[in-house]
Amino acid sequence: MIENIVKSLKQEREQPFCAYIYDMPKLRRHVNKLIESLPSACRLFYAIKANSDETLLKALAPIVHGFEVASLGEIEKVRAVDESIPILFGGPGKTKEEIEGAIDHGVTFLHVESLHELQLVNYIAAQKRTSISILLRVNLRNSVPNAQLKMSGVPSQFGVDEEEVSGAIDLVRCLPNVRLFGFHFHAMSNNLDPAAHVHFIDHCFEKAKIWGKEWDLDLSYINVGGGIGINYQMVEEQFNWDNFILRLEKILEKHSDANWQTIFECGRYIASSCGYYAAEVLDIKQNHGRYFCIIRGGSHHLRLPAAWKQSHPFTIVPIEEWPYPFKRPEVNESTITVAGELCTPNDVLARNVPISRLHVGDILLFSYAGAYGWSISHHDFLTHPHPEHIYLDSEPINEADEKLVESR
Ligand SMILES: *Cc1c(COP(=O)(O)O)cnc(C)c1O
Numbered sequence: 001m002i003e004n005i006v007k008s009l010k011q012e013r014e015q016p017f018c019a020y021i022y023d024m025p026k027l028r029r030h031v032n033k034l035i036e037s038l039p040s041a042c043r044l045f046y047a048i049k050a051n052s053d054e055t056l057l058k059a060l061a062p063i064v065h066g067f068e069v070a071s072l073g074e075i076e077k078v079r080a081v082d083e084s085i086p087i088l089f090g091g092p093g094k095t096k097e098e099i100e101g102a103i104d105h106g107v108t109f110l111h112v113e114s115l116h117e118l119q120l121v122n123y124i125a126a127q128k129r130t131s132i133s134i135l136l137r138v139n140l141r142n143s144v145p146n147a148q149l150k151m152s153g154v155p156s157q158f159g160v161d162e163e164e165v166s167g168a169i170d171l172v173r174c175l176p177n178v179r180l181f182g183f184h185f186h187a188m189s190n191n192l193d194p195a196a197h198v199h200f201i202d203h204c205f206e207k208a209k210i211w212g213k214e215w216d217l218d219l220s221y222i223n224v225g226g227g228i229g230i231n232y233q234m235v236e237e238q239f240n241w242d243n244f245i246l247r248l249e250k251i252l253e254k255h256s257d258a259n260w261q262t263i264f265e266c267g268r269y270i271a272s273s274c275g276y277y278a279a280e281v282l283d284i285k286q287n288h289g290r291y292f293c294i295i296r297g298g299s300h301h302l303r304l305p306a307a308w309k310q311s312h313p314f315t316i317v318p319i320e321e322w323p324y325p326f327k328r329p330e331v332n333e334s335t336i337t338v339a340g341e342l343c344t345p346n347d348v349l350a351r352n353v354p355i356s357r358l359h360v361g362d363i364l365l366f367s368y369a370g371a372y373g374w375s376i377s378h379h380d381f382l383t384h385p386h387p388e389h390i391y392l393d394s395e396p397i398n399e400a401d402e403k404l405v406e407s408r
Helices: 002-011 024-037 054-060 072-081 096-104 115-127 162-174 194-214 241-254
Strands: 018-023 042-047 066-069 087-089 109-112 132-139 178-184 221-223 261-266 275-287 290-295 314-317 330-339 348-359 363-366 388-392 405-407
Touching: 002 018, 002 275, 002 314, 002 363, 002 388, 018 024, 024 042, 024 054, 024 241, 024 388, 054 072, 066 072, 072 087, 072 096, 087 096, 096 115, 096 132, 109 115, 109 178, 109 221, 115 132, 115 162, 115 178, 132 162, 162 178, 162 194, 178 194, 194 221, 194 241, 275 330, 275 348, 290 348, 314 348
Parallel strands: 018 388, 042 066, 042 261, 066 087, 087 109, 109 132, 132 178, 178 221, 221 261, 290 330
Antiparallel strands: 018 275, 275 290, 275 363, 314 363, 330 348, 388 405
């Protein structure tokens, strides 16, 4: 069990414990299961901005169908672990250097986000005497109502407005060095509702079919983006993947006349569950009638809960040892707010969480920290030491394997 591994890791260290811990077999099992359950015309890419850690990329490269990236830096990270794996390159505001880099690194598809970008891509491809394969990113007028962040269905900096699609297709037809293979529709983040997700995919197919027919396009791909969510509030109720697959099969059957490959580019849903953030409790105190615990670490390591103003789920790993001759602070049968070591009231990872018992020196183990954790955090604000990054790689993980821990 991960708790026991944390205990033994803590025993080996003198400084207060603070680490990202990755369960690599869990990651591989999870993603293998996703790939095996997807209908055959589907492709699962990993959106590496969720976590572009090299060890994770190396583990995922042999499993996923490719990587989705949003910068030249991400292209280089991918190519450092795999010379030939398919890459999809999206994101607004691509520079000339990035587009040239994408061509040089053999990117499979560029997701073009505007009419200007279409011109720029064509120009660069012509200069290099080559052609670029693209998917056109569209910001649809409808989106998924309950998703946490929306990039589509609302005004946003992403993609071409649905109402501008005909203008974009007209333009593509005049650009000799650009080849349009399909459409790209990444539209949301952290959606937990399989029915809504499949409804969105259905809508994408409807739109792409209309455009395909109207313009007599020879399309072969539809990219429905990422956005499958993690339930941080109720960890036992996660996105129902099996239900999603049942619904997806029906929708793909309905659209089987289109004969396209359906691309998913998930970040959070792939990387989140394999990652833990473990941080030792440095202090416990009462302030204006409320209990606070202060951890070694905080939002400069795990910014997600502060960014989304939510509590991040954690369990308590009790530690027996207490090195001092004076009383060990503790709190019993109460609620506690978990704050980090930064000098800002925004450095809060969980608020008013009921707990039965917590001591200074115990370790809080935050789960679902593998995506948008370390990678989105402001590591050097206040110049505290970084956490360790520990990769558990024994198969299977159980108590007998506690010693088989690999550390960077
Ligand atoms: C961030 C992003 C993703 C991944 O989103 P998740 O919510 O992590 O699945 C996929 N595609 C694009 C274009 C993105 O910007």
